[in-house]
Amino acid sequence: MTKGTSMPSITRGERRTSDLTGFQRWFLLVLVSMGSSIIYTPAYLKNVFYDPLMKAIGTDNAGLGKLLGAYALTATICYLPSGIVADKIRVRTLSWVGFGLTAVLTYVYALLPSFNTLMFVFVGMGITTILIWWGIRYKLVRLVSDEESYPRNIGVSYGIYGAAGLVVGFINLWIIKLFADSIEGGVRALLIFLGTFILALAILSFLFIPKFEGEIDKDKSSFSPAELIEALKNPVVWMSAACMFCVYFYYTGVAYTTPYLSDVMGAALGVVTFISIVRTYGITLLSGPAFGFLAKTVGSPSRVILYGSVVAAGGLLVFTVLPTKAFMVYVAAAIIVLLGFIANGVFGVVSSQLTEGKVPLTIFGTATGILSVVGFLPDTFSSTWFGAMIDDAKRGGDKLGASAYKMIFIILAVSAILAAAFAMLLLWYVRRRPSTAEDGPDSAPIPAEADAEEREAAAVSSSPFSESEK
Numbered sequence: 001m002t003k004g005t006s007m008p009s010i011t012r013g014e015r016r017t018s019d020l021t022g023f024q025r026w027f028l029l030v031l032v033s034m035g036s037s038i039i040y041t042p043a044y045l046k047n048v049f050y051d052p053l054m055k056a057i058g059t060d061n062a063g064l065g066k067l068l069g070a071y072a073l074t075a076t077i078c079y080l081p082s083g084i085v086a087d088k089i090r091v092r093t094l095s096w097v098g099f100g101l102t103a104v105l106t107y108v109y110a111l112l113p114s115f116n117t118l119m120f121v122f123v124g125m126g127i128t129t130i131l132i133w134w135g136i137r138y139k140l141v142r143l144v145s146d147e148e149s150y151p152r153n154i155g156v157s158y159g160i161y162g163a164a165g166l167v168v169g170f171i172n173l174w175i176i177k178l179f180a181d182s183i184e185g186g187v188r189a190l191l192i193f194l195g196t197f198i199l200a201l202a203i204l205s206f207l208f209i210p211k212f213e214g215e216i217d218k219d220k221s222s223f224s225p226a227e228l229i230e231a232l233k234n235p236v237v238w239m240s241a242a243c244m245f246c247v248y249f250y251y252t253g254v255a256y257t258t259p260y261l262s263d264v265m266g267a268a269l270g271v272v273t274f275i276s277i278v279r280t281y282g283i284t285l286l287s288g289p290a291f292g293f294l295a296k297t298v299g300s301p302s303r304v305i306l307y308g309s310v311v312a313a314g315g316l317l318v319f320t321v322l323p324t325k326a327f328m329v330y331v332a333a334a335i336i337v338l339l340g341f342i343a344n345g346v347f348g349v350v351s352s353q354l355t356e357g358k359v360p361l362t363i364f365g366t367a368t369g370i371l372s373v374v375g376f377l378p379d380t381f382s383s384t385w386f387g388a389m390i391d392d393a394k395r396g397g398d399k400l401g402a403s404a405y406k407m408i409f410i411i412l413a414v415s416a417i418l419a420a421a422f423a424m425l426l427l428w429y430v431r432r433r434p435s436t437a438e439d440g441p442d443s444a445p446i447p448a449e450a451d452a453e454e455r456e457a458a459a460v461s462s463s464p465f466s467e468s469e470k
Contacts (some may be wrong), residue, residue, distance in 0.1 A: 004368065016128055028209060033158075041168065049176065050255075052176055078127060090216065156290070222374055227363050231359075232370070241371050247350050263405070265326070265328065302427045305346050312343055315339045316409045318411050389402040
């Protein structure tokens with residue numbers, strides 16, 4: 001291939017990483033990093049636009065929770081199979097098909113159809129974003145990187161992920177404000193914009209992601225029952241999984257500060273949405289690297305999780321006693337941003353407990369797969385549970401649902417305390433466990449710069465379910 005700035009041709013056979021120009025590598029890195037932020041936005045739209053979305057689709061809090069629960073349950077089923085799919089099908093194919101089908105489903109979503117149809121849409125997005133697309137996210141970063149540039153590219157990818165989410169989030173906010181007189185029109189326009197953006201990513205993937213040499217190992221077995229059994233027997237795997245479950249529970253639960261601000265504290269939609277965007281995307285530019293650096297400095301991810309979770313529990317409990325007067329909105333907003341920073345940062349280092357617990361390299365990929373399945377389970381029930389609590393409180397005479405939100409924050413605080421307890425348990429276990437010959441290189445950490453989503457993508461792409469990129 002002639003060196004320059006031309007894009008990789010899809011008609012000229014397989015390509016090595018060394019065949020790509022610097023411009024081509026950066027283009028593909030930006031494409032997949034931006035895509036990893038945007039492809040999940042339609043499914044998780046409630047985390048930022050909770051009230052507008054609920055009104056536009058004509059459902060209640062529990063209904064909104066059921067939609068995300070349907071997506072999350074499908075995703076949980078698809079995590080490990082996505083690795084098998086990524087092992088057998090080219091990155092280029094999975095990328096453009098995953099983006100393309102998600103775009104189609106987003107356009108259907110924009111029609112604001114019946115609730116039952118939306119359930120099928122969310123199940124469909126669970127398949128397109130996880131079974132088809134999720135396994136290639138980390139893999140493509142590896143394919144465009146050599147060994148020396150890989151850690152740097154992970155950090156850059158993290159920054160692009162956060163920046164893309166932040167920019168698109170503010171565009172979405174502008175669209176909602178533009179249709180201030182019509183909530184349905186605003187949500188519809190927002191979803192059409194997202195669908196078109198994702199469709200553009202599909203076209204770019206089809207045109208410019210090359211067929212990489214060696215990305216598919218046709219002779220390698222994709223599944224090892226023996227490694228799965230060994231991983232299931234490892235105490236560190238279960239302690240880490242329990243810790244991640246609790247961390248992810250309160251990490252995602254912080255999103256309920258969004259409807260709390262509007263329902264209970266009476267904050268304006270623009271203020272609520274702005275804070276939600278900053279909490280969801282803006283702080284990821286800082287929290288991931290900051291907590292990764294902190295974990296490296298103290299030499300223990302579990303210690304960071306322990307103290308971070310205790311602080312998060314305290315912040316959540318503040319909302320149970322915070323006055324709900326209008327002048328306290330900005331105090332609440334500051335606490336929300338701080339909570340988001342801590343929760344995002346803690347979640348960003350939680351998978352490194354496998355490294356800290358010296359899980360052998362022979363089962364490391366399988367262990368991270370188990371971590372993903374167990375850790376993301378809260379998505380399958382928390383939204384439905386909390387939504388039903390809010391609806392029941394309002395039907396019971398609590399017009400604002402304040403009592404339900406108070407209980408939600410208490411539950412999340414308990415989850416944070418449990419996360420701290422599991423982190424402490426793992427610290428105790430590591431201290432009393434003697435070193436073995438397997439320790440050392442087998443414990444190579446996932447780069448600290450990787451954000452939460454990237455770390456969990458690594459769980460699939462580095463597992464025995466997806467080994468072709470190694």
